[in-house]
Ligand SMILES: C[C@](O)(CO)[C@H](O)COP(=O)(O)OP(=O)(O)OC[C@H]1O[C@@H](n2ccc(N)nc2=O)[C@H](O)[C@@H]1O
């Protein structure tokens with residue numbers, strides 16, 4: 001049995017530069033990863049099986065299609081390896097801008113790679129076909145993403161930096177948020193992510209105005225540095241100078257009914 005953590009993905013900055021003829025958008029984004037996330041367990045088995053558990057599992061159990069089983073099928077088509085019993089412990093909110101499905105797909109590929117002796121480097125083309133965020137999640141370390149997000153350049157991260165993720169419980173469709181982007185190129189990613197933006201914040205806030213409340217609450221938290229929405233939302237994050245101020249923010253925000261994950265960057 002191989003266990004892999006599907007770490008939550010953050011876009012510390014996300015600049016949308018252009019809409020492409022194929023419907024996707026040219027991005028420049030700074031990816032970072034959080035120590036916690038979903039948990040994927042894979043073991044060889046007589047027959048394929050897929051079980052979903054965890055606080056957000058019920059949302060996905062009804063869907064026939066899952067990025068985990070799609071990743072496993074793509075792996076088998078390319079590298080073989082037979083049948084597997086796979087369990088997904090779904091701890092991250094669904095459709096929330098922190099790449100849950102993408103991280104699950106990447107974790108599945110990593111686990112299958114361990115079981116069958118396939119190096120991560122050999123799986124990037126499969127990852128690319130599964131979704132724009134899957135290559136970054138397979139890489140799993142801080143990187144600048146360009147193109148659809150699949151062209152990755154490793155950068156030094158902020159390992160150990162305390163972070164708080166807050167999701168107000170509203171699922172936001174990535175495709176819908178990109179559709180509402182106003183088409184204005186506001187310029188490239190700066191060297192310092194604090195000077196950057198998430199260009200998907202305005203269209204996501206138009207769909208889910210509660211994002212404003214989350215951003216405001218995080219910005220008002222003592223010790224919060226960079227505060228921003230991740231991906232296409234609605235999850236927002238704050239980086240904290242120390243664990244005590246992060247944990248104080250958790251206490252201050254408890255009772256709002258928002259999902260929170262107090263963790264640190266890897
Ligand atoms: C917003 C981000 O999370 C930032 O990291 C990603 O760009 C989205 O990654 P993802 O969820 O893996 O996205 P995909 O599954 O590839 O695409 C979902 C939908 O988002 C839109 N999409 C996605 C990525 C991109 N660069 N441009 C887009 O316009 C497309 O309408 C696409 O149909």
Ligand SMILES: Nc1ncnc2c1ncn2[C@@H]1O[C@H](COP(=O)(O)OP(=O)(O)OP(=O)(O)O)[C@@H](O)[C@H]1O
Pocket residue numbers: 060063065066067068088093094095096097098099100101102104105133172174231232233
């Ligand atoms: N394992 C999975 N976990 C979550 N969603 C999945 C999974 N497999 C398929 N999906 C589908 O993908 C959709 C998007 O979910 P996901 O949580 O990956 O979005 P996201 O957090 O916005 O990701 P991103 O930041 O990459 O845009 C869901 O609404 C769901 O229908």
